[in-house]
Structure formats: structure tokens, C-alpha cells
Amino acid sequence: MVSIKDVAWEAKTSFKTVSRVINDDPAVRDETRARVQAAIEALGYRPNSAARIMRSQRSGVIGFISDRVTTQPHAGDILRGAQQVADQHGKVLMTVNLDDESRYPQRALDMLLERRVEGLLYASDYHREVDIPEEMHSVPSVLANGFSTQASLPTFLPDESQAAQEITRLLLAQGHRRIVYIGPNRRLVAAPLRLSGFRQAMREAGVALDTTWTPDGVEGPLGGEEHSRVETIIDGVLRWPEPPTAILCGQDSIAMQTYLALASRGWCVGHDVAVASFDDQRPISTFLTPGLTTMALPHLEMGRRAMRRLLGDTGEQGITRLPFALMERESHRGVGERAVDTIG
Amino acid sequence: MVSIKDVAWEAKTSFKTVSRVINDDPAVRDETRARVQAAIEALGYRPNSAARIMRSQRSGVIGFISDRVTTQPHAGDILRGAQQVADQHGKVLMTVNLDDESRYPQRALDMLLERRVEGLLYASDYHREVDIPEEMHSVPSVLANGFSTQASLPTFLPDESQAAQEITRLLLAQGHRRIVYIGPNRRLVAAPLRLSGFRQAMREAGVALDTTWTPDGVEGPLGGEEHSRVETIIDGVLRWPEPPTAILCGQDSIAMQTYLALASRGWCVGHDVAVASFDDQRPISTFLTPGLTTMALPHLEMGRRAMRRLLGDTGEQGITRLPFALMERESHRGVGERAVDTIG
């Protein structure tokens, strides 16, 4: 491999001058600089980052520990957001996935620490509690999409309750009052938060609710869930003397099932009944017709903010909840709206 | 940071002996080794990888250039597969995403090359032609899920034609003869390959086809497609004097729309008509009811094989096509099957 000395020899100067040129030191005559540049070009020289790191004691690497992030469809946006910010700061990311059984967290962490990472960003696939390895404290660390009750690290989470309130208010604003909320898997951290957000928005609007309005759409353990309840729920709900005018689904896969169940009973989403949801799972939310109105998880933003916290000096402590974004498509229109038009 | 010398001082030995202990050199007395281990433990020493790399001239890093891989739902499996194999070989991955405008391929590559990566794996989000930067030739490189007509690098692609033949034969074996194939976006590399695979399997079964049996389900540019045609197609097809007994969809999002269109017309998937598809897009394929029978893209395997090619000495040249896996769920059952039962 060609080194700084080879370049120096080629440019007929000392290797120190070459070093200066590489580092944009102004104390080099233009003529000399040009000669060195030419030599670099001619030899195809590239600075050896290992040597630089050793000398400067700064690796420029941030460790990104992704707890199954690559398996979850677009949690990868956390990575994208983190990378954008890291890039702006001239840092690079070294990513380790923990989804593969053979790779122990311990080993992954050792690897990153040996590479002298300047910070650690731990991201999880969905909003949940995570186990933080001890050694993460030996270097500045932040959490995204996951939280730890033992460790107190800067943490960035989706604001589930805000999302639920916002989407519920959207439906209320359309005139809907009879809204059924089909909850996601109870074992999700998001479940009680979304439910309480929904309840609060409804209460504020003066709508009374009992639990028949908030059934669970999913059964079984995480990962191996059964969505079969959705069809039964829709079936029952449509038989009510006064059926709901809107259905809020706790996650997009429930919405997909809701579309199906409604369609097979001759109901038209966005016309006979409004549907809205959470997550904005891409292939589903964009390709359903009518387009699914849903609250998009702030993955990109969690990645950005977490990385900014790691790299910037100004720092929020504790948990920061980031708002979902409303993806307003067509499914949230329905009878409620028309009811308002005719009544009001 | 604590170095090998600090450990040596603590263990009352020379730093060279510490080096031996770290590298499992047998030429160290057990008693000395134990003393060194204790010192390492006490001081929390970690070898400095930059120094090791500089001295040994081997970085142990493989560059993973992901062309928008993180945006595409589960193309991330390529990364997982690659990481599994890299791990087995004691290598680590340094990942760069190209999906973000601000990061030029050139800069990303420079960074990787300066870090002295021992190999490069270029993965793309979906099966398509990619532009390979010149410098990729300065280091062993392979391609996964993308191909280049200029460069001739070992390349691993999904075997679209095999997939189409296999799924078509499955339907044929169930007794179906009247099969409509709704093609994906024409601009996809996969489109003509899947179509010809379908045609070939049908021809071999002695079933004649004209183009009314193979409509396109999607219009518009990649990324901004309209799926609206699917509903029209299904509508038309169900009015045929003899409607199809099976519908093969060119991708899962088309299948989702097909389910919806059929449901709203009172047809029951897996009962009145069979449906099958390609890709196995996770949230869609598993949560549709009945479960969608689909050919799963070999993402994991592409990642594994590509990395194995990079790290192993035995090497296939040119393009290797990897088979899809049949995910047999319930949607592919339907009238055809029952027809066979009653006739045969």
C-alpha cells in the first residue's frame, strides 16, 4: 500500500509536507501543494485511517447497536436518520445487528469498544424495554425506540399518547362520535398508551365509552399473533342497532384486516365508514384503496435526535417523546362527515 | 486510555508478554498468564484495534454499501445474511447507506477505502441494474440483488423465472387451468422474467394463453405507482363467461388489492378462487386472511452467498441465481382443487 512517504518521494518533498497538504494546512506554498496533489493522484494514495486514529486518539466512529432493527420493516429509518446526522458531523457509523443468535451482545460491544467508538446508539425494532449491557456506560450512549428502567440514558421514544389523541381528534373533527378503537397486542408498550390517548380525546369531546368500544384486535404472543379477532369484531359491530361511523385501528395490519372484513360485508371504507390507524407501515398504508390515514412513527426523527444528542453538546436528559406525523389519506372520510354536512 | 504497557507494569512483566497473552501465544507460563489476565481485568484493558490494524496491515473490516436497502422493507435481510457469514469469519461490517442525497457514493467509498476494507459488498433495494463506482475494483467486490453490465463482478440475484415456474406449477398441480397473471410494474427487471416463467410453465402444461390472461396490474413510474388497475382487472375478469379459478399476482401489494377487490364482490379467496403471489412482503403476506401463498425473495441467502464468495477462496464467477422459497399458506386453494376432487 502506498504511504505518505511514497508520495513525498514522488513529489520531491518531505513526508511532513504531504501530511500538511492532506490536512489542508495553509502553511504550504501553492506550487508545492500542486506538486503533492499531483503525486497523490498519480500514486492513488489514500490516507491510512488506522494510523490517523492511533496518532490522534480519535476514531470518528459511532457504534450503532440495532436490536433487530433490520427485521422490522421500516425501523431502518432510525438508522437512516442517525446516519444523516453522523455524516454532517463527519462521523461514520459502525453497525451491529443483534438479531442473529450467534452474536452475543457482549461480543458485539467488545468489538465496538476495541474500535474506540466515540459514542453508542442503541436502537430497538419497536417501542419496548431493552436490556442495556453494563459496558455501555464506559462511553457516551443514547437510546432510540427503546428504554431501560435500570440505566438512565438519554432516550428518544415515540409519543404514543399524542398520536392517539391527534388521530382521534381528527375523526371527532369530522363529526364522528361513534368510534370503535380496535387495540393492538396488549403486550406492546404502545397498547395502554394509545388506548389512554384515545380515551382522553373522547372524554374531552364528551363522548362516553365502555369497553365494548375498545376491543383488542390481536391475541397471542408478540411475533406469533393471531389477527383472527378482527373479523369477529367487525362482524359484531356492524350488527349494532347503531353501528360505529369510524373505526380506529391500533396498527396498520389491523387496518388491513378491517378493510377486508368490511369489503366482504359490502361496506365501503371512506364512504360507509371511516378507518384510521397507527404506524404507517409502508407497503400496507400506501397500497390499500382508499389510502389509509395513519399516524406515522417518528423513526427517522428518533434516529436524528438521538444522534444529535450524542454528537452535540446541548443535551436533553431523560426521556424525550417525539410526535408521530399524521399521514392524511382518504380512509378517514365517511358517514360522520356527511352527517355533519347535513345536520350542521 | 489504558494500554498494553500499563497492563505490563501492573502485572510486573514486559509489554511484549502482555501482547502474547492477548494473542493466545502458548509461550507464556501459566502463572505469568494468570497475573497478566488479572491485570487486564483490574485495569479494564481493551486492545486498541487501530494499533493492531496498523501493525498487522489487516483491518478485518468488510464494507457493505447498501443502495437504499434500509428503505425497502425487508431487503435488510441481505445485511443480516452478510453479517452472519462475516461474523463466522471474524470480520466486521462497516455499513454505508446511499439512500440519503447528501452522501455521495464517492465519499462513502473513499471512507471505506481509507479504512482499508478487505472487501466490498454492494447490495441494492430491489432486483435492478446498478452503477458501480470505478474504485470498487481496487478491492475484492461482489454484488447482491443488483447487477452491472459494465463491471463483471460475482453477482447474486433472485431467480425470478424459477419462482414463476414453481408457483405456477403449484397452481397447475392443484388442478387450475384458468389462471390469470397480473404483472408487476413493467419497469422492473423482474417483470419480463416472471412473465416468461409463468408462460413457460403454462405452455408445458399445454395451456394456451393470450395477453388477456396476463394484464399489468401497475402503472406509473417506480416508487409512484398506481395500483388502481387491479380493481378494474378483477372486475372484468369476474364477468367472463368462464372466470379464472386462480389469480397469480406479480407482487404482494397487488395480491392485497386483489383480496380487497374480490372481497367487495363477495368472492372468497381460497374458496371461490385461488390467489398466489411473489416476494413475501412480511406485514402483508402473514396478516392477510387467508394467509397468502407467495414465493419469498432469497434476501438472506443472497447476503450469505455474496459474503461467502467474498471471504471464501472457492468462488463462482459471473451471475448466480438463487431460488425463491415457496411460502405455502392457504390462499392458493380454490375451485380448481375442488374441480379436480370431483372430476378425478
Place this chain on the structure above:
DNA sequence: ATATCTCGCGACAACGTTGACAGGAACTTT
């Protein structure tokens, strides 16, 4: 007893780079 060998360990150089410092040439100030 001497020569030879093996074992365990240490001294030293080197990897490619940057920081501290020195020095010569040209230019400015007194």
C-alpha cells in the same frame, strides 16, 4: 562435565501518521 536444546521472557524496530519544534529564506521594521 560440557554441549545442545527448549522454554519463557524481554529489547528493539517498525507500521503510517501527526504534533512539537527548529531552521533557513525572504521580507519588514528600526
Place this chain on the structure above:
DNA sequence: AAAGTTCCTGTCAACGTTGTCGCGAGATAT
């Protein structure tokens, strides 16, 4: 004209590690 200043360039040491070599002590062979 001497002294000071600025500009450009070079020498040297150091970062933390591993490879090469050598040396003393004890074991083994002659």
C-alpha cells in the same frame, strides 16, 4: 545594517501494537 517577523519546510518523537531476534535458565543429550 542589524534585528525582528513571517513564510515555508524539514527533523524527530510518539501513538499502541506485533514481528524478529536474542538471552539466560533449566532440562536433556553426549
